[in-house]
Amino acid sequence: MKLILPALTEAKSPLFRPIKYSLFPPLGLATLAAFLGDDDTVELVDDHVEVLRLDDTPDLVVIQVYVTNAYRAYAIADRYRAKGCRVVLGGLHVTSLPDEAERHADTIFLGPGEDTFPQFLADLRAGSPKPRYVSRGKRSIRGLPPVRRDLIKRNRYLVPNSIVVTRGCPQHCDFCYKDAFFGGGRSFYTQRVDEALAEIERLPGRHLYFLDDHLLGSPTFARELFAGLTGMGRLFQGAATVDSILRGDLIERAAEAGLRSLFVGFETFDPANLAASNKTQNLAKDYAAVAKRLSDLGIMINGSFVFGMDADDADVFDRTVDWAVEHGITTATFHIQTPYPGTRLFAAMERAGRITTRDWDLYDTRHVVYEPARLTPDELEAGYDKAYRDFYGWRNIVRAATGHDGARHRAKHFFYAAGWKKFEPLWDLVIKAQRLGVMTPLLEAVLSKVTRGTSGDEGRLDPENGTGTGASASPPALSAPARSA
Ligand code: B12
Ligand code: SF4
Numbered sequence: 001m002k003l004i005l006p007a008l009t010e011a012k013s014p015l016f017r018p019i020k021y022s023l024f025p026p027l028g029l030a031t032l033a034a035f036l037g038d039d040d041t042v043e044l045v046d047d048h049v050e051v052l053r054l055d056d057t058p059d060l061v062v063i064q065v066y067v068t069n070a071y072r073a074y075a076i077a078d079r080y081r082a083k084g085c086r087v088v089l090g091g092l093h094v095t096s097l098p099d100e101a102e103r104h105a106d107t108i109f110l111g112p113g114e115d116t117f118p119q120f121l122a123d124l125r126a127g128s129p130k131p132r133y134v135s136r137g138k139r140s141i142r143g144l145p146p147v148r149r150d151l152i153k154r155n156r157y158l159v160p161n162s163i164v165v166t167r168g169c170p171q172h173c174d175f176c177y178k179d180a181f182f183g184g185g186r187s188f189y190t191q192r193v194d195e196a197l198a199e200i201e202r203l204p205g206r207h208l209y210f211l212d213d214h215l216l217g218s219p220t221f222a223r224e225l226f227a228g229l230t231g232m233g234r235l236f237q238g239a240a241t242v243d244s245i246l247r248g249d250l251i252e253r254a255a256e257a258g259l260r261s262l263f264v265g266f267e268t269f270d271p272a273n274l275a276a277s278n279k280t281q282n283l284a285k286d287y288a289a290v291a292k293r294l295s296d297l298g299i300m301i302n303g304s305f306v307f308g309m310d311a312d313d314a315d316v317f318d319r320t321v322d323w324a325v326e327h328g329i330t331t332a333t334f335h336i337q338t339p340y341p342g343t344r345l346f347a348a349m350e351r352a353g354r355i356t357t358r359d360w361d362l363y364d365t366r367h368v369v370y371e372p373a374r375l376t377p378d379e380l381e382a383g384y385d386k387a388y389r390d391f392y393g394w395r396n397i398v399r400a401a402t403g404h405d406g407a408r409h410r411a412k413h414f415f416y417a418a419g420w421k422k423f424e425p426l427w428d429l430v431i432k433a434q435r436l437g438v439m440t441p442l443l444e445a446v447l448s449k450v451t452r453g454t455s456g457d458e459g460r461l462d463p464e465n466g467t468g469t470g471a472s473a474s475p476p477a478l479s480a481p482a483r484s485a
Contacts, residue, residue, distance in 0.1 A: 005046035019427035021048035033148035044151040096342030111135030180342030210238035239263035268328035273309035315384035328403035335365035395404035
């Protein structure tokens with residue numbers, strides 16, 4: 001059996017940033033591989049980081065389809081089917097557009113695969129696989145066989161230890177993939193805490209990246225998880241919503257357990273935008289207080305901001321960058337609003353006749369694929385490019401870094417932000433040499449704890465972490481790609 005994560009079309013373009021696609025291994029496929037039998041021979045190929053050979057003839061080809069890799073996924077599927085191989089497709093884009101996908105597959109899967117894929121394997125072995133499997137009802141990720149991490153080529157990734165301990169999210173933002181993907185059943189559920197901790201224990205090294213949409217989504221689960229993690233000596237990154245950071249003391253517990261950087265979905269400052277996109281959890285929340293609370297805990301912030309919502313005008317780009325710099329946001333992920341097929345946003349835009357292209361390659365949050373309300377598409381794309389240029393200009397990197405208390409925190413911010421955007425040739429070199437693993441200790445160093453010194457103002461690196469030189473090292477950095485919370 002061959003499991004394939006096709007690269008997106010962009011991977012062939014000069015704008016392609018190899019490091020962005022060498023961050024995380026194909027966790028979804030490694031999760032599915034766990035359901036295969038001991039006798040099955042299985043290969044997992046990530047087209048982003050290795051050469052995908054198409055001259056073989058596996059019995060079963062399993063392909064994961066996102067919106068921006070859809071065309072390449074279909075081409076690979078067609079090629080294998082022409083040779084007589086059985087091809088199955090699943091993932092977010094297949095779930096959103098099953099009728100499009102099924103033209104390229106023997107079987108398609110809608111929704112998460114933990115319930116349907118084992119059912120399919122049983123049907124296949126019995127000689128009666130169905131053309132379509134739909135995940136419904138009371139989904140669960142409890143008691144699953146361990147993710148097949150042995151299939152992951154760890155040295156090809158900066159963050160081989162990515163992990164997901166929950167699925168979905170308790171919120172319902174109109175632009176999010178979530179409700180489309182988890183339709184017809186539970187849309188937020190968690191692992192058992194002991195199983196999550198056992199999976200964490202199996203991961204080598206110290207650094208973890210939780211890819212969960214909203215790591216604080218279930219406060220009870222998160223509290224127990226952090227209690228279990230405290231003392232394990234782990235450093236981790238994750239994502240959460242603004243309201244969850246302001247509420248109670250969960251974020252302090254996370255920091256104690258090793259949280260060092262957080263992806264936060266600020267998205268927009270405009271209440272009309274928030275209300276229109278049903279991102280009600282952000283309404284009337286003090287974003288500055290979020291930034292301050294995280295900064296005081298020594299947690300670096302990857303802020304997510306969306307441009308092109310209906311209340312946005314030509315000022316939105318500068319206003320957003322200024323705010324982010326002023327409030328010490330470490331890395332920013334800007335997106336042009338993108339109505340992914342299957343979302344309520346897409347349906348509303350389509351009803352209003354505002355969708356201007358169905359070329360899925362352009363649904364990469366860098367292109368305008370709809371008619372904006374108060375900006376022209378050119379203004380929107382130019383403003384988005386300018387926001388990236390401005391935010392990652394040397395002057396603003398330094399300005400944002402100096403917003404923190406403590407020299408160590410400032411230095412870490414500086415190296416983290418600069419490392420992510422300013423050392424592309426170095427990243428390319430390490431990737432070509434397939435030695436990304438050597439960067440992990442540097443990443444761990446920059447993520448080491450900043451605590452307040454006795455002066456109350458000067459930060460220091462936590463000696464318990466044994467990374468005293470971390471702040472002066474030239475660390476790598478990463479900010480998660482399109483995330484959700
Ligand atoms: C990590 C990640 C990435 C990594 C991917 C790493 C990797 N090797 O997988 C990188 C950095 C490459 C990335 C890039 C991008 N990403 Co991204 N990414 C994610 C993220 C945060 C986590 C994915 C993950 O690992 N989930 C956990 C695993 C366990 O779940 P899973 O992969 O979905 O797999 C399950 C099911 O989908 C299903 N399944 C999947 N395939 C198949 C196949 C079969 C046969 C079956 C049965 C089942 C099945 O079963 C699995 C188990 O349940 C998601 C958000 C999210 N929560 O999913 C966004 C997300 C997938 N990304 C998204 C986007 C838009 C992008 C970018 C376009 C962003 C950009 N502006 O450049 C690029 C393009 C990527 C591409 N190749 O096309 C969107 C996708 C929207 C859509 N409708 O497709 C998401 C949902 C974020 C969001 N909220 O908008 N991304
Ligand atoms: S955008 Fe974030 S907060 Fe909103 S539903 Fe999606 S994952 Fe949840």
